[in-house]
Amino acid sequence: MMANGGESLDLMALAGIRMPRDLRERAQAGDPVAQFNMAVRYAEGIGVQRDYLEAAKWYGAAADQGDAPAQFNLGLMFYQGTGLPKNLDYAYALFSLAAAQGDARAQAGMTAILAEVSEREAAELVAAHGRGDATVSTH
Structure with missing residues (x-):
């Protein structure tokens, strides 16, 4: 499926079945919203294998930013x-x-x-x- 700009949409990521391609990049760049979303994905096993330590790492990164x-x-x-x-x-x-x-x-x-x-x-x-x-x- 194509978006208006001609780029393809990742329907699996939009459905929450797979992690959006740029989410990890944004989280690693310090975006607290992306860090929170990474944590939720790891805590719940959404698009990744459930990993509480990884969830805690990302929650901690976002928490440190308030x-x-x-x-x-x-x-x-x-x-x-x-x-x-x-x-x-x-x-x-x-x-x-x-x-x-x-x-x-x-x-x-x-x-x-x-x-x-x-x-x-x-x-x-x-x-x-x-x-x-x-x-x-x-x-």
Whole structure:
């Protein structure tokens, strides 16, 4: 099938069955949207074999650029121990960054973590990473 400009369309990529040709290039060039999309593909096994470590790498790249959905998804991987060692401190820190940008799911994640840990651990998490506002820097 041809696009208006005479270039051929990759219908398999458009259908999500195969990775678009330029997605990896854009992700490697630092595009946080492409990095997030690469992560989702690896986490879900869309067009590639499922690989949680590769997903975490791409979520991390986008999260480092301030992408709230990537911060939340990577935090969720650490919270659940999906493909990564379970780490509530990392999860809480990432959730806090996303929550500071208005991500309600991240705020719920922070609340869930605080309910799971001791009062002392909860106080340490809040002191280190805040409550999902912009008052505490985690970098």
